[in-house]
Amino acid sequence: MLPDAEQLLENLSRQLQPFIADGAALVGIHSGGAWIASRLQKSLGGDLGTLDISFYRDDFSRIGLHPQTKPSNIPFDVEGRHILLIDDVLYTGRTVRAAMNELFDYGRPARITLAVLVDRGERELPIEAQAVGVRMTLKPGQNLELLRDAAGHFNLKLHEEISE
């Protein structure tokens, strides 16, 4: 049984509220993290930015550039800010590593707090989230995806890779 994404969002929102009140800015990682950050801004206010990490991935030499890159957009000064870095699923940690590298090319933040809807474990880098909606383990070959419907409503979907 998959957790209800809307409830997880509620949960995260409560955890992050004090930081926003203290002046932290939301930065969502495309595309799931950006959706979540956008919703969080609607309920919590604060500054909002988005990051597309295509140019900072560590697997560029192997798989090349993603066919659809979107522009990153940080419309505020990162220098000295407390940044709430938002993503949908925390897994190996490589996406977050890339996002942090990119963030630092915008300026030197005072602090970065990582907030994710789902932490599915199996880290390959020493990275942890400070705010988590839910922790869960997946079986090998399983993948978790955040979906957003036309009304903006979130849902989690589990994909099974059919092994040959």
Next chain:
Amino acid sequence: MNNPQLNKHGELTHLLSIEGLSAPILKQILETAESFVGVAEREVKKVPLLRGKTVCNIFFENSTRTRTTFEIAAKRLSADVINLNVGTSSQSKGETILDTVDNLIAMHADMFVVRHSQSGAAHLIARHVGPDIHVINAGDGRHAHPTQGLLDVFTVRHYKPDMHNLRVAVVGDVLHSRVARSEIHALTTLGVPEVRVIAPKTLLPQEVEKLGVQVYHDMATGLKDVDVIMMLRLQNERMNGALLPSAQEYFKTYGLTQEKLALAKPDAIVMHPGPMNRGVEIDSTVADGAQSVILPQVTYGIAVRMAVMSILAGNTE
């Protein structure tokens, strides 16, 4: 015939000409370039995509402008850059183009940006290099200047997002212009319904209409209701030679002045690949006027070249 620009997986591995590239590939380059425009506006204008890679600018034909933009683009991708101005060095000692390339490959160059005075030079080099070494054509004779064509349509898209409803006029020496050919192919591939060329007969190649353009010899009729005017540079050697009597007569008949510009749509944009010959192909008031987008064209050039280099570097066999 295999498309020499694609590797065995059908991915772009060389950028030699716009002709032969599909609309999806062109769009991918333009959309990626969009992201790089943002990078240029940051404090740290670099991204690490080409870190550890070596980009070689081999310019058999001199051009500080173009070479500089490629150099900036490569450096913003964190690549190492080698500049070779061959006109002055080994080429004149009788070393062939391919010998020069081989020497650079031996020094672990991953990507070549090539400009040459002969059509087909970039294709020759691309045929010669092994897999995973990429060639970007920075201008070969009269044939193609694909990154210029791309940055020109990027500019058009920026100001006129609905490409399917445009009239574009390319004005000037189409016969000798690689920029014109690349622009025409980019516009037609991306679905611009009406592409016009405006020039005297002596400056148009035979059967130019086969490139998918409408031919005009009268600038007034040609500019009527046009949304985008792409001016071409008229080179000095054409001005007093056998093809045109004088720069003055050229300016009178084909120069873009305020009066002529008024015949186009009121919100038409004016473009020029540079460097401009003020008073020959374009009047200063137009070049510096409200409808000119010539300066933004230059900034987009770096973003487009970064996009091209990133996409190529990521496509390995």
Next chain:
Amino acid sequence: MKIHIKNGRLIDPKNNIDSKQDVFIAAGKIVGLGNAPDGFVANQTIDASNLIVCPGLVDLSARLREPGFEYKATLESELLAAAAGGVTSLACPPDTDPVLDEPGLVEMLKHRAKLLNLVNVYPLGALTRQLQGKNLTEMFELSEAGCVGFSQADNALTDTQVLWNALQYAATFNLTVWLRAEDAHLAKNGVAHSGEVAARLGLQGIPACAETIALSTILSLMRETGAKVHVCRLSTLQAVAMIKQAKKEGLPISCDIASTHLHLIEHDIGYFDALCHLRPPLRTERDRDALRAGLLEGTIDAICSDHTPVDDDAKLSPFAESEPGASGLELLLSLTLKWAMENKLALPKALTSITSSPASVLGIEGGSLSLGAQADVCIFDAGNVWKVEAKALLSQGKNTPFMGLELPGKVRWTLLNGQIVYQQH
């Protein structure tokens, strides 16, 4: 040496023969067709079962590169290539170094060729000294030395007064002038046909009228001077029509096309393939079709190889900087057969263009297998397909646009003067 070629299909276009007939050779001549002459005992029998026996091919243009261009090819390598291609007689242009404008040079070339004893070589002498288009050569002496005609090769002769004088002088001694119809000014720096492909690729074009304007001049001068002219390497449909009209008029004119132009068009240049950088340039499909039609109706007299071997580096430059020309001695037969097969033409008709008809143009005995004729014979397998690769070519010039293709027709034996000069292993 008495040779009996048995069981072959004899095709001799000049004598209208296409039937299974044995051929008997003695003392370098054809001594029997069909039945052996009385008392004939063969020293050697060639089993030509399933093979075609035809006259040795006559190639109206093959560059042998000697004297002067030995780094591109040598007399020996190119004559071996000719023999491997079934060619027993060829004419070579005068653009050697030094130019063939002195009788001594012509004699030496003929002598060297004779020693090699592989092919009958008929040199064309230079029409003007050093091919510069200014002063006439000693055409009479050169013809005595063995020149079968006088040519400017690919060098322009822009001064019409000089051309007039040259044609008059040649006409005085009933000598044939071989000319490329190309206006030097319109063709200047041109490397491709002036049309769609040149427009796309940004290559300097040579318009069709460069050929027709020059041809018009040649025809006018022929009318004034009475000179005999052979027009080399036609390329446009308009020129074919002009020659047809000229022949109707009774002018002493003949013409040829290159085997490359029998098949290829401007689009074959593809992505700047320098192997398709040729003179005259490859033109449109309509032009090619007109050349083919011209051959069939006899307006065009012959297909030649226009063999132009170059060293490997010469093609490894950007298109316009590459050396024009294609290697073709070993492909002449195959390309003619390919044309015949693709267009369902009778073999004798097709073979006429490379045997009896060019022999007529040259004014030589070769090109047929009549009784008593010199035994220059080509025996080939029309059904055999071979792949054009560098190692399959004996010529030092590997520059052919047909590289990598499979072509029909493999020469199995070539005989010159009744002697086997080539045998396929």
